Amino acid sequence: MMQNETNVLSLAQLAHGQCAKVVDVDGGRALAQRMVMLGIRRGVALCVVHGPGARGAVVQVGGARIALGRGVTDKIRVAPLPAGERHGLAA
């Protein structure tokens, strides 16, 4: 998949309240599958509603809030989205 010019960071590097689009999930098949099941997969928009911090982060994906440990937030790569819009999120 071609990477465009936007910055690609790990979820752990986002700021509180920032929204981003998921680029990839590192860390093996099992983890990636768990993420997919919960709705976190390539191309999906999410917003950080708590953290990020030493504990990890809580993200809003669609209508759900998902809590992610620090080890996991380090492995999710995202491209930040411009602030302002809610990017089709339910809330």
Added chain:
Amino acid sequence: MTACHADGNAAPAAQAGMPVIALAGNPNSGKTTVFNLLTGAHQHVGNWPGVTVEQRRGTASAHGRRMAVIDLPGVYSLLGGGGADQGVARNFLLDERVDLIVNIVDASNLERHLALTFELLETGKPLLLALNMVDEAQALGLEPQAQALAGQLGVPVVALVARKGQGREALLDAIVQALQQPPQPQVPAYPDAVEQAIAAVGAALESAQAARRRFDALRLLEGLVVSPRAPVQAAVHAAQTQVRQHTGEDVADLVAAARFGWAHQLAAIALQRTGRMGLRHRVTDVIDRVVLNEWLGVPVFLLVLYLVFIVSFSAGKVFIDFFDQASSALFIAGLGHLLLQAGLPDWLVSIAAGGVGGGVNLVVSFIPPIGLTFLFLAFLDDSGYMARAAYAMDRFMRRLGLPGNALVPMVIGFGCNVPAIMGSRIIEDPRGRLLTVLMQPFMSCSARLTIYMAFAVVFFRDNGGQVVFLLYVLGIAVALLTAWMLGRTAVPGEPMPFVMELPPYRLPSGRSVALQAWQRLKVFVLRVGKVIVAIGVVLFVLPGIGWTGDGLRATPIDQSLLAQGSKAIAPMFAPMGIERDDWPAVSALLAGAAAKEIVIGTLNGIYQRQNAADLLASYRHPEVGDKLLQAVQTIPDNARAFLGGLADPLHLRQLQNTEEATQASGATHETLAGLQRMFTPLSAFAYLVFVLLYVPCASTMGALRREVGWGWMTFSVLYGIGMAWAAATVIYQVGTFAAHPQGAAAWIAACVAAFALLVVALRQYGRRAGQRTAAAGLESLV
């Protein structure tokens, strides 16, 4: 799936004639609430055969028809990425008889939930959609369009708010209708290239069932499982390469895109934006800011657990005496009386009423604290807080190699180990669950407290509180040490990465909470009950008979089997300061292996030489009515005591007051005098450490076996005895070091060496186990 753990829970289709309805949905979709709505009290909680996954099944009635309802475990997908739950749900839907699938979805989170709906449609079974939590969707400014969704899907759609009971009738009507005219939805299709791949792999598979072949093919193509058969794997590789060549993408990505794209489209049709934004999410946000706060998160959790503990066990104490005395009146005195009237011989009446009745009495007196524990936990779980608690504690617990929510069972264990072990099911990670369960026996339960109190009265009058607190801390320390050590040796691996959905906060539904607590309580009482009743009979008989020149005869307690056995083992306790003449102390330990509550009672029996004749007299004139009245009268007195003791759950202050402590421990003055004779303060403390650590009661051992199997249970028992013995010995030897330095040093060195050896052995075991898992590779297709 083997049937060896059947518990009588084979597929419910065995009930001839009743149609089978399976409830399927994500966790947090309100599936269990719907289950309760449909079945009410007509439900049974058990185990799925061969796995430690809870099974709920029941029956529902509507329009004169009865149907079997089975609540499948909540899963996000049927295909992969999950644990035993997924396997259970998948295998049931594909292999067992299912007349209708009722798919419960959360309307406020529709898109994600519909991803599972896609998979359920692929099973080819008739489907009905229950659109739950409509109120929450509306609170988010989304108006669900059930008709439109039904039109698009080709299946009936019923809107509900299950927790308020709204939509129940409509759902039952729809179910009955669907059973008569099964809706046959179109199985949604993937892009052509993917469908060809599925067909190609499916052709190589053995199953006769189309749906099973499709699912297995998908799991193989997505790389979630491997097949042990070479031709199948070859077909998989070929198909995967084909797809990559034709489309430029991986099968797994195409499948996910198709599923979620479909779900996205449907969700857009099903929900109309009205623009009204909700209070619910803002409230959730605010509460989370406190509860998940960097600094406040942990203290809030500890506070919540403290309250659970207090309310359950201290408030439960308000009713314990009532339950105790009432059941004693009915099951001991009352039963004895009935049996005597029936003309049974005295000795049989004694055993039946004293042993069996005594056992039942003991179990019944558990009901208040345990029932309240379950109630409170169900309340917390339903409110949505428990998920936050797991997240808040995860970082700290991870350093010990444990998952965050391991703390909940740990704290329950301070009340009673059995519900704590049962409660460990909330931990998804099997490794984390195993470690948590193995920690349990070291959590000093409330029954052990009675023993500490008796000793504190005699030996630690001035600092009884500190001694008891020290024991609790020691228990926690050993528990954490055990988990940490095992985590690095015999049970190697990393804790699963933390990923958990946080449901929005809700006011728990009273009905749902009560029903859930009741189900758990029933299971607990029946299991513990069987064990304690059996033990009760044995321990009733043992102090009364013994080997004499003429074989087994009734003997005074000094020559009974209990005494003989205890005297025989007593030498093993010499290094911690117990002499052969102190055999009652050993008897107490033997009794304690059965149930800690009866330790003091056993000692009382030994020292007071309670007469069988006295008991028989009470059976002749049971005066059940008076006793029941007295039982009821204990409630207000205990209520007052509870209110007074809120600040002091461990009753540390009570230990200051000798009379109160004596009464609380249940020990008679003769027993206390006996203790005085047998121990010194040092040996008493060593003994208490032994009691803290050695083995949990028989019920706990039973619960252990059910959760982690015979092997680990045996390890736990032997490890506990070993740790207890070593700790008590080391304490006693260090304390008496001056008197015999060489002997003491030898004992201490021996204990340390033994522990080191254990660690080495565990590490070996862990390495071999790790090699075996690595060799097995990816999960095999089952």
